[in-house]
Amino acid sequence: MNKPSIIETANATYRCIHGAGIATYPEYKYNPFGGYDPSILSRYTNLIEVQKMQAEYEEKLLGTFKEKAETSWKDLPVIIVKGGKEKKGLEGWVLHEQQSLHATGKALLVFDPKNQRDCWAADHAVKLRVPAWDEYEMVLLKEISESQRLAPLYKRGMRVALKSDPSVQGVLMYDCSLPNWSKDGLHQCRVQWFANADKTSNQEYFLPQLLQILN
């Protein structure tokens, strides 16, 4: 079976059961089946064939990522494989890259949109990974657009808390109008945490990581 016949069979089966075709997402960047959800396809047609096609696609995709990483890591999905406990295993996307100040290679800012975590990692400490077919659009782009929508609302002096731990509260030091380093992604803002918070007193955070508190 080739890719079109897999899609056709699954679609026909789905239509026979539900009376309508399978929903498609053709705009999704990393979808092996031209917008069809692989988990739905595998339920309605031969799973082995779907998995085979998916494996072929993933291999090809990784090759493309490797080629791209030679020039720039930006917007590539990675997993951190070296480093401390907090960093290791973090799966995210590279938001920003810059020449490392103290070592050779590049320093990458990796953001995990699922768990709202970010960290810096050296390029030799990360490994390219294959993202879930809807991860880029449904998770990363969603967070970025949310960040852009909220940015004008975050003003100097506003009380904020961390999403991951709402007991950690502080005050915004500047208006959150400036975008991050690359000026095209997540907005960042500097927060002065209250004395009782177990955090470094003055830090920069991506907007999705913060939770607005009403004054």
Next chain:
Amino acid sequence: MDNTIYKALKEILPLKGSLQAPEGRREILKHLGQEDTHWGYYNNGSLRFPNLVSQTIARLREEGLVSTKGWTWMWNQVSPPQDVSPPQAMVVEETDDLFDDLEEEDVSFLYDLTDEMTLAAVAAATPCFGKYLERDPACKGCPLANFCGQKNQAIKAQKAARSALNAENQAILSNLGVNLKTIKANIPKTALMQEATIIVAKCDIDCVCSGVRLYAGENVVFVPQWGILHKIVYESLIS
């Protein structure tokens, strides 16, 4: 061994109590009214009678009727049992007498097998339930025999019905030009055959394995991780 000597000794000895061997031989001859030559001679010319008497005494001694001391034969006073029969394991009638007041079911089995739940529990704990064999003596004595037999009959009936259905299905499949062997060889390993569901087709579709056209409104089988199958093809595949 001569039975006339044996009988004569059994009659003489109880009366005499004890006898010396030569005297005893004379008494036997006298009792029988015969000469010692009547029993003949051995090849070496000696008489057979004294030897036959010795053998008979040995037999009586084994039976416990006579004891010997040197050449003296003594009759034992204890009378032997009248009827020597082989020992018996158990007399069933006596047991019945003991439990006359009890009903037969209570004696044979503790549980009330007419209760469905009890029967189900006992049957679940009996691995051979449903494998009743009329000629098996173990089955005859089993308190579940009746139920087991019924179950066995039901299983047989099911099998017969299934084989009849299979034959019918085979005929239909051959009419449709479906080769079941080829299909069986090509079933995907990941197909969830046991999770299949019967659905009413909402549009026309081809059977994923046989290629037979299935029409909207028809009952078809959906096998997850494989596709839509003709109902008879599916039934034949799982049987």
